[in-house]
């Protein structure tokens with residue numbers, strides 16, 4: 001019998017591990033150690049947890065690389081740590097970056113405030129216009145940064161034409177894929193050079209760890225590791241161990257998020273107090289065709305606009321019992337957030353409108369509870385609005 005290509009679930013559980021020896025533990029132990037016995041008479045292969053080469057950190061990197069189809073991957077202490085080091089691995093003072101205009105608020109702050117201070121220029125392109133990227137290219141342009149699906153509008157960006165452009169101009173293409181997870185979408189298969197994750201979201205998936213990761217070629221990851229040693233965003237071994245454990249169920253959790261979200265979105269479409277529902281799995285979604293072509297699952301995020309704006313939305317939030325009003329997404333429990341006050345806090349009315357965030361807009365991270373319980377919670381809360 002021919003050996004089938006190893007499936008994502010198998011990769012998420014076993015990584016690239018060789019068969020254990022008799023007496024070895026089946027689950028990885030936590031290597032809660034800052035430092036390790038090193039070879040005498042050599043500075044080679046020093047093991048030190050800040051270097052990112054603690055066995056828990058290494059095991060995780062191998063798993064993510066296997067899931068994304070990358071040569072290598074490295075985990076960091078947060079999603080922002082992963083974003084900042086990835087960008088710094090390809091940009092220097094005097095360089096220019098083209099970023100999608102629709103990105104996580106924290107990333108925007110990094111690009112606008114910190115990168116400006118460091119002498120790295122950034123232009124923001126409208127991701128809904130396929131010709132938008134080309135217009136921004138300058139002599140100093142080195143890289144393009146894209147987030148897809150986007151947060152919190154839940155729009156999809158077609159990477160293939162962007163990758164083609166980057167390829168022809170010698171630019172690095174970095175993609176924040178936190179919302180999709182490798183179960184639903186793998187950017188490297190569409191020409192991206194680097195995949196960035198806020199592991200805090202679906203990869204860990206239990207709302208109990210802050211972490212980030214980057215997957216790319218061996219060469220790029222070794223540069224990220226060099227920066228990690230100097231800038232110091234290493235992940236703690238215990239956090240790494242929790243994530244390795246969580247990854248074992250990634251390929252079970254994500255399809256459940258997908259199917260719950262689809263059912264919730266279809267229900268929300270019929271509700272008289274909801275004026276608009278955004279979910280890539282709905283025919284009405286502006287990118288549904290693209291989503292159907294490139295995604296293996298439509299994801300766990302649903303955007304709804306409540307009739308009656310902010311007042312009505314706040315009333316709804318106060319009445320929810322099961323769903324929790326909290327930032328972040330991708331965990332087992334259903335969370336609701338108001339992007340105007342979380343990921344996009346502090347933005348002007350015009351910026352919010354440009355970013356496609358209307359008043360009364362809620363981003364719901366559908367958990368893996370029974371979907372009828374989630375629906376009931378929202379139905380009852382909407383009754384009082």
Ligand SMILES: *Cc1c(COP(=O)(O)O)cnc(C)c1O
Nearest residue numbers: 078079080104151178198200211
């Ligand atoms: C949450 C998030 C981040 C930041 O991740 P942290 O783990 O909170 O540092 C970056 N990008 C996206 C798309 C996110 O949702």
